[in-house]
Amino acid sequence: MAALTIATAIATATAGAETIVDMTSYGLRPDTRGNMSPRLTKALADISRRYKGKGAVTLKFAPGRYSFHPKGSHAKELYISNHDQTNPKQVAFWIEGIDSLLIDGNGADFIFHGTMLPVAVSGSTHVTLRDFHIDFENPHIAQATIVKSDSTGIEFEVAPWVKAGHDKNGFFTTGEGWTERQRSGIAFEPETRRVVYRTADLYLPLDSVVPTGPRRYFAPRWRNRAMLPGMIVAMRSWARPTPGIFLADCTDIRISNVKVHYAQGMGLLAQMCRDITLEGFEVALRGDSDPRYFTTQADATHFSGCKGHISSTGGLYEGMMDDAINVHGTYLKVVGREGARTLRARYMHGQSYGFRWGEPGDTVQPIDAPVMEPYGNPLVIASIRPADTPDIAGVKDFDITFTTDIDTAITAAGGRFGLENLTWSPSVTFADNTVRNNRARGSLFSTPRRVVAERNLFDHTSGTAILLCGDCMGWYETGACRDVTIRNNRFINALTSLYQFTEAVISIYPEIHRLQDQKGYFHGGKSYPGIVIEDNTFDTFDAPLLYAKSTDGLIFRRNTITHNADYAPFHHNRFAIKLQHCRSVEITDNSAPSTLSMIVE
Incomplete structure (x- = not known):
């Protein structure tokens, strides 16, 4: 034109x-x-x-x-x-x-x-x-229906839109410019669309498949008694090249x-x-x-590494292969030191690098990673620049100079120290959302600013419904939660499968490699409100409701607990409440069929 x-x-x-x-x-x-x-x-x-x-x-x-x-x-x-x-x-x-x-x-x-x-x-x-x-048009996840399952293997039929084939390396699917070989899967109940009880991540040995008919394949090495005819399996690789929507270095974004x-x-x-404001945002199927x-x-x-306020309200999140929401920053690892005020620090995870981490004026807290405790006083960035690339794109290492001297003990020796950017951490509202029929977790919050999760429905989230985490030696996702309110939510049959961090319906589970050496506490803190879990409804088939590790300031009150017989209990944690290295804990006025069992370690 x-x-x-x-x-x-x-x-x-x-x-x-x-x-x-x-x-x-x-x-x-x-x-x-x-x-x-x-x-x-x-x-x-x-x-x-x-x-x-x-x-x-x-x-x-x-x-x-x-x-x-x-x-x-x-x-x-x-x-x-x-x-x-x-x-x-x-x-x-x-x-x-x-x-x-x-x-x-x-x-x-x-x-x-x-x-x-x-x-x-x-x-x-x-x-x-x-x-x-x-x-x-053609998703990279391949959907299949179990046709036959016995001691000789599993026969499955791929959905009509799936373009599948097999070669000397086994089963594969194709699309415009791509080929995938699925090695993992999630099984769904055909009627309810829920993740099948006690199946978690399926191992799919599809290297020796043989075709048995139009869109049908037999996998002799795939043997799983939990797989029954009619079940639906989302076959997947672990590739994740692009999201649906990507926002970078933006201010005041609204998605409605x-x-x-x-x-x-x-x-x-x-x-x-x-x-960032999400109103009625959905990651969802196209209806029933x-x-x-x-x-x-x-x-x-x-x-990741956001600030200001994040609001997600009135949303529907279903069928995804991880959390409905995950809010965190990224720890850098100290890998070098130059003089009294400059550190070299590195992005450590292979899926998290190459973008801006901070700017002059930001407040940074050194972290003693094995015990997950702040080390020394917060520092203020005077300058930050890429150390291994000419500009930000693709950067892994930064040279960061601070306005004051750094504690002399903070060096690269032993890979002990991390850095958390406290400035780039947001407050969060997660309210009036439905999270259902997904893999792994319902929601994950790792920010020191105020978090409110209220009036949400967590319906068969498969793993933990709400997780408060933080780790400086794996995913390197910050940080400690200081002010979290979880109220007026309904939790229905979480924990039907076990994944990472699935100790209870609500898991406060920082990764601390040497908990026995920790002098303080990771989450909460005397000068903060701490974590308040109140006026929620738990409808569950199993025992664990709350697990908390390294928490100072925890309230669990006025919650209603009912038990159902939808599934057989199986969780290794047989206590409703399990506390590990916690203090200032209040558990009061909860309504349950019997006294809530509890263990304190």
Whole structure:
């Protein structure tokens, strides 16, 4: 379309300085089945050139279905926290350096192909994403139905949309520009869509499959008595190259009535952002008639190194392969020292590096990693610069100079010390959400600022419903929780499978390698409210309700506990409440069929 024609098709609203762009004027028309990527890439570049810095802009899409393929999309080198650092990423919606933008989908279905990052917003402020769906035509997770299971192996049939085959290395699936070999799986009950009781992560030895009919394969080495005919298995690898929505270095982002039905990584990943609001955001199936049983490869929403306030309200999170929400920072490991005020510190996890960690003026706390205790006084950054790369992209090592001298004991010796950025830590509201039928956990909070989780339904989360964690020797995810309120939530049959950190329905479980040497406590603290769990309803088939480790200040009160016979109890922890190295604990006025059993270690 010629530039003159484009210009005449753009209407400017009379009220204020808002510009409303009809995206059909750029040839972005629904229901054509053509590849819209080239047109979208050109449209966004043109709109940015015309309207950046000139007031609010609204991009309006017509309702309907739009297809986006890698060809013609925006190729961009991006390092995304908690994802595979493979580059470049093929981005459909690339938004960079924009102020006051609204993308209004009017209920549109944005359908992606191959390996793509659907939406990325970088270095922008006051951006709203509203009323659209994100999905993939051919997901990288392969869904299959168990046809036969006995001592000789398992026969399964892949879903109609799955493109499968086999070769000398076994079973594989393919799509536009990709091939996957599934080695793990999650089993779902066909009627309820819940994760099958006591199955957790399935091992899938599919290296010797043989075809038995159209879309059917027999795996002689896959033998599992828990697998019954009719069960649905989401077969997966552990690859997670891209989320559905990526936010980086942004301020004041609002996402309203957006639904992610599949993403190869997380549903939404935000890093180094300030103030994010999710309203009615969903990582969910397309209703009860959806033939799929899974959504995202990992977390529904994930916030890494953010600050300000994160709010997630009125959402639905189901069928994902990890948490509904995970909020944390990232510990750097001290790997060198130069003089009295400079440390070299490193991103340690292979899926978390390559992006900004802090800036001058930030407050940083050294951490003694084996015992997970603060070491010395907080420090203030005077300067921070990449040490192993010319710029931030791809960085692993930083040289950080502080405004005051560093304790002389803090060196690289023994890999003992980590650094936590206290400035880049957010407060969180997680309210009126439904979390159900997913793998591993319901929600995970690791931030020292105020967290409120209230009026949520955690329905068959499979693992722990709420986790407060922190570790400086594995995932390197900060940090200590000081002020957490968990109230008026309903928990239904968590812990039907065991994964990492699944000690109770609510697990306060920091990773502390030498707990016996810890002098203080990780979570809570005298000068903080601590962790308050009140007025919740627990409907459970098993014993453990609350597990807490290294916590100073814990209240468990006015909760209602009922037990059902939906499943046979099996958890190794037979105590309703288990406390390990805790103090200032109050357990009062809880309603239960009998006295709550408790052990204190």
